[in-house]
Structure formats: C-alpha cells, structure tokens
Amino acid sequence: MWKIVLNIFALSVLAFAVIYKMNYEGVEQVYSARSMGINGGDFTLQSEKGEVSLSDFKGKVVILYFGFTTCPDVCPMSLSYLNSALKGVDEEKVQVLFVSVDHKRDDPKSVDMYAKYFDESYVGVTGTKDQIDEVTKKFNVFYKFIPLENSKIGYTVDHTSRFYIIDENGVVQKAIRSDEDPKVFKKELKSVMN
Amino acid sequence: MKTIISTFLMSATLFAGAITAKDPYVRVMPPGASASAGFVVFENSSDKDIKIIGANTDFAGTTELHTHEIKEGIMQMRKVESMTVPAKGKLVLKPHGKHLMFFDLKKNLKPNDKVQIKFKLSNDETLDATFMARDLKSKH
Numbered sequence: 001m002w003k004i005v006l007n008i009f010a011l012s013v014l015a016f017a018v019i020y021k022m023n024y025e026g027v028e029q030v031y032s033a034r035s036m037g038i039n040g041g042d043f044t045l046q047s048e049k050g051e052v053s054l055s056d057f058k059g060k061v062v063i064l065y066f067g068f069t070t071c072p073d074v075c076p077m078s079l080s081y082l083n084s085a086l087k088g089v090d091e092e093k094v095q096v097l098f099v100s101v102d103h104k105r106d107d108p109k110s111v112d113m114y115a116k117y118f119d120e121s122y123v124g125v126t127g128t129k130d131q132i133d134e135v136t137k138k139f140n141v142f143y144k145f146i147p148l149e150n151s152k153i154g155y156t157v158d159h160t161s162r163f164y165i166i167d168e169n170g171v172v173q174k175a176i177r178s179d180e181d182p183k184v185f186k187k188e189l190k191s192v193m194n
Numbered sequence: 195m196k197t198i199i200s201t202f203l204m205s206a207t208l209f210a211g212a213i214t215a216k217d218p219y220v221r222v223m224p225p226g227a228s229a230s231a232g233f234v235v236f237e238n239s240s241d242k243d244i245k246i247i248g249a250n251t252d253f254a255g256t257t258e259l260h261t262h263e264i265k266e267g268i269m270q271m272r273k274v275e276s277m278t279v280p281a282k283g284k285l286v287l288k289p290h291g292k293h294l295m296f297f298d299l300k301k302n303l304k305p306n307d308k309v310q311i312k313f314k315l316s317n318d319e320t321l322d323a324t325f326m327a328r329d330l331k332s333k334h
Contacts, residue, residue, distance in 0.1 A: 069226055069227050070229045071269070072223070072227075072231035072293070072295060073231050073262055073289055073290060073293060074262070074269045076221070076223065076224065076227075076330050080330045109226070110227075111226065112226075114225070114226040114227055117224030117330075118330075146272075148272065148273045151273040152255070152256040152298065153273075153295070153297060156271045158268055158270045158271075159269055160268055177264075179264060179290065
C-alpha cells in the first residue's frame with residue numbers, strides 16, 4: 001500500500017517538474033528571436049542626414065521598431081513605452097531605431113522628427129519599397145497596405161508591432177511584443193546588455 | 195395640440211441629454227505626424243441604443259471613427275461608419291482600442307490645449323464635448 005502511495009507521489013513530483021520546465025522554457029522561447037525564425041542582419045536605410053546602416057551602431061545594443069508616422073496609436077505608444085522603459089539605462093550603450101514601413105507616404109525627415117520627439121537620441125529612417133522589403137524580410141516583419149474606403153487617410157498599414165533587441169555585435173537576440181509587460185522588456189534588455 | 199407639443203418637447207429634452215462624454219482627450223502628436231487620435235468614454239443614460247454617426251472639429255479637416263486591434267502581434271486599424279453606445283451602458287474609446295482619428299491637422303496642439311468636438315448622434319441630436327490635449331509622454 002505504502003509503495004503505491006510513494007510511487008504516485010514520485011510520479012506527481014516528476015509530472016510537476018516536467019510541466020514547470022516546459023512552461024519555463026516556453027516563456028523563454030517567446031522572446032528568443034532565433035526560436036521565432038528571425039535571423040536579422042545588417043541593412044541600410046535613409047535618414048535625414050543620409051544613409052544609416054545597422055552596423056553603424058556596432059558596440060551598442062539597438063532596439064529596432066517598425067511603424068509609420070500616420071499611425072496614431074500603437075506606434076507613438078510603443079515609442080513612448082521605450083522612453084519609459086529605458087529610464088535609468090546608460091544612453092551611451094543603447095540606440096533606438098525607428099523604421100517607417102510606409103515608403104509611399106513617409107520621408108526620412110518626417111520619420112526622424114517623429115522619432116526625436118520621444119528622445120533626441122532616437123533615429124528615424126525609411127527607404128524605398130525594395131529596401132523596406134529587404135529589412136522586413138530579415139526581421140520577419142509583416143506589413144501590408146490596406147485601402148480604407150471613404151477615409152481621408154486613403155490607406156492604413158497593418159504591421160507587426162514588436163521591439164527587436166540587437167546585441168553589440170549586430171545579432172538580433174530578442175523579439176518582444178510592444179504590448180508586453182515593461183518588466184519583461186527590461187529583463188530581456190538587461191540579459192542582452194550583460 | 196398643446197399636449198402633443200409639450201409631449202414632444204419633453205421627450206426631446208429627455209433624449210438630448212442621454213449621451214455624455216467623460217474623460218475626453220486628444221493626443222499631442224510628434225512633429226511630422228499628420229494625424230492624431232482622440233479618446234473618450236460615452237455614457238448612455240437612456241433605455242435605447244444610440245449610435246455615434248459622425249464628428250467634426252475645427253482643429254482637423256476630417257474626423258473619423260476607427261477601430262484598432264493587435265492580432266497575433268500585428269496592428270490593424272479600420273474605419274467604421276458608426277459606433278453604438280448601448281442603452282444604459284458605455285462606449286469606451288481608449289488607446290489600443292476604438293478611437294477617433296483626426297486628419298489634416300490645422301493646429302499643432304500643445305499639452306492642456308482645449309478643442310471642441312461636435313458629435314452627430316443617430317437620434318438626430320448633437321453632442322458637444324471639450325477635449326483636452328495630452329502629451330504622449332504623460333501617463334494615461
């Protein structure tokens with residue numbers, strides 16, 4: 001009788017440990033760029049002052065975000081989120097890069113002004129359709145122009161809203177949803193900076 | 195005839211105040227942005243559903259009603275022709291949700307600026323509300 005009870009207890013402990021481990025690893029995988037099939041890589045886009053490449057920021061951790069300037073909600077909220085999340089982080093070690101995927105409507109000047117509203121150190125860039133397609137493919141970013149009938153805006157842009165954390169060597173390490181708990185973002189950023 | 199007129203006036207008076215706007219604000223946008231968004235909670239004290247079917251304001255050329263969703267990490271925004279404030283209920287316009295969209299901004303809003311917005315309701319009434327401009331960097 002005791003043997004059976006002990007066996008059931010041992011099996012329960014084992015099951016708990018397996019489930020706990022699976023859950024833990026599952027949570028970790030959510031933020032790992034590699035596990036999401038995101039390879040990243042260098043790219044070059046246009047800023048107000050000329051060409052900007054990801055490799056220009058080697059030695060810094062880069063936080064990359066894709067959006068567009070007519071986006072009235074999730075894009076400004078996400079940049080504002082970064083503004084708060086990066087408080088207390090050494091500015092010399094982090095660079096925020098805002099990429100507008102709206103190559104039809106946005107130009108480098110407006111994108112950069114938009115980004116710098118949140119912090120003077122932020123850089124806003126955009127590019128031609130081919131350039132945008134190349135960089136979005138590297139980071140598994142979905143974007144699509146959606147016509148809005150009878151709307152003044154004409155079209156909107158559905159797009160992935162994630163922060164990509166790229167390490168000092170230009171390797172993308174993390175991909176975090178822009179509505180994620182800021183504590184999670186900070187923890188993941190810290191893990192890349194250390 | 196008198197009774198008909200007074201009944202009409204009474205019902206009109208009761209209906210006119212059925213919708214109220216609470217905590218209305220419009221977002222101060224970064225330079226370079228050509229659009230802004232507004233948020234508000236509409237409350238309906240009547241026992242009938244009432245729709246918001248339009249809006250206009252002096253500070254923007256066009257005001258539209260939009261939905262917003264994040265589906266599997268992808269942001270999607272769509273224009274809608276109307277939004278319903280349920281009877282004895284609320285319609286919440288909030289960040290990352292339904293909102294007002296302003297295009298052709300005629301004025302660069304600064305924090306704490308006040309703007310008037312007139313809403314057209316499905317019961318042929320209008321609702322005037324004062325929206326406060328809020329900075330993106332402030333908590334809301």
